[in-house]
Amino acid sequence: MTDSSQNSKKPATQAVTSGRRKEWTEAVVNPPVWRASTHLYDSVADLRAGLSSNADGQFFYGRRGSPTQWSLADALTEMEPGAAGTMLYPSGVAAIACAMLAVVKPGDEVLLTDSSYDPSRSYADAFLKRMGITARYYDPLIGAEIGSLFTDKTKAILLESPGSLTFEVQDVPAICSAAKEAGITSLLDNTWATSRFFPALSKGVDISIVAATKYIVGHSDVMMGAATTHDKYWTRLRRTAQRLGQVVSPDDAYLAARGLRTLEVRLKQHEQSALTIAHWLKERDEVGLVLHPALPDCPGHEIWKRDFDGASGLFSFQLIDGDEKSRAVFIDSLALFGIGYSWGGFESLALPVDPGKYRTATEWTMKGALVRLHVGLEDPDDLIADLAKAFEHYNNAL
Numbered sequence: 001m002t003d004s005s006q007n008s009k010k011p012a013t014q015a016v017t018s019g020r021r022k023e024w025t026e027a028v029v030n031p032p033v034w035r036a037s038t039h040l041y042d043s044v045a046d047l048r049a050g051l052s053s054n055a056d057g058q059f060f061y062g063r064r065g066s067p068t069q070w071s072l073a074d075a076l077t078e079m080e081p082g083a084a085g086t087m088l089y090p091s092g093v094a095a096i097a098c099a100m101l102a103v104v105k106p107g108d109e110v111l112l113t114d115s116s117y118d119p120s121r122s123y124a125d126a127f128l129k130r131m132g133i134t135a136r137y138y139d140p141l142i143g144a145e146i147g148s149l150f151t152d153k154t155k156a157i158l159l160e161s162p163g164s165l166t167f168e169v170q171d172v173p174a175i176c177s178a179a180k181e182a183g184i185t186s187l188l189d190n191t192w193a194t195s196r197f198f199p200a201l202s203k204g205v206d207i208s209i210v211a212a213t214k215y216i217v218g219h220s221d222v223m224m225g226a227a228t229t230h231d232k233y234w235t236r237l238r239r240t241a242q243r244l245g246q247v248v249s250p251d252d253a254y255l256a257a258r259g260l261r262t263l264e265v266r267l268k269q270h271e272q273s274a275l276t277i278a279h280w281l282k283e284r285d286e287v288g289l290v291l292h293p294a295l296p297d298c299p300g301h302e303i304w305k306r307d308f309d310g311a312s313g314l315f316s317f318q319l320i321d322g323d324e325k326s327r328a329v330f331i332d333s334l335a336l337f338g339i340g341y342s343w344g345g346f347e348s349l350a351l352p353v354d355p356g357k358y359r360t361a362t363e364w365t366m367k368g369a370l371v372r373l374h375v376g377l378e379d380p381d382d383l384i385a386d387l388a389k390a391f392e393h394y395n396n397a398l
Contacts, residue, residue: 143174186205194263321368328352
């Protein structure tokens, strides 16, 4: 259920106006919070009629949502060119898991990028394995050659571009083209870029997934996932989510929609500040490679330049001589960068990452120690000063 007039609007305008239908907002700017488990009918006849409809905008039961959730789903659909609908989930991992279950069955095989987010790997290696579904991994830079890995059992590919630890940018159009030719479904974890910087469906992806917890919400106070797809997969995606009882609370949907309204300005600030810091880090003697897709020496940079409309605030960098102990000193010495999982909120974060233990199709050979930064909305000069002090402590620890 999308408003076709949204397609002609610029992304910033879409983020502000999408999902705000008159029938859901009435006389106020924001859709109200509809807290309801039970929806009432005027008659038994209406109750029976309700069984024949399964679409957002039709009251049925709280598990299928109400205007608060529908408006958010509608907004995310409007912002993804070519989309037929969006399902909401209580986390990004739930979105990945349920979307995958919508397209595979026992006996199938799935391919995952070797740079996959660890929970995606755990889900594939443990849960899908129990269902009789085989997971295999591929080099994230394989591009069109991925066709050489297909077997008769290959039914889905889970991409993540860029990888959220090591930031290889995949040739998504080439991979999805090969998948389509072979009748294989492509799913993309698009959390890093969102549809704002990478309109996934228009690049050939079948199901675009985001951990809305991150940039959509933007304020580190809600867990949520979303999967958006076109007509071919919409019914399967929706029915699978419903059969698995997936629902988000109206309060969380309200907060996510509120975050969405400022997505444009937040992403631009994250991008600008992160690039400022990435360039500063490149000049540090202690730093080797800076894994930021917008920098020329990041694997897949040329593809990023070709396919993306911007970069977000998440990237990694190499401490050339660092080990686990000195890296811990560096991170512990930061005052403005918190230590914690997730990203996409207003606050900056730092995390030690060790990609080697998550690799199976490729070998991680980078020496030293890797640190992942999420650059928030603080003044970049203050963040740079914080990093500079941490380097002093780091050098003393070597």
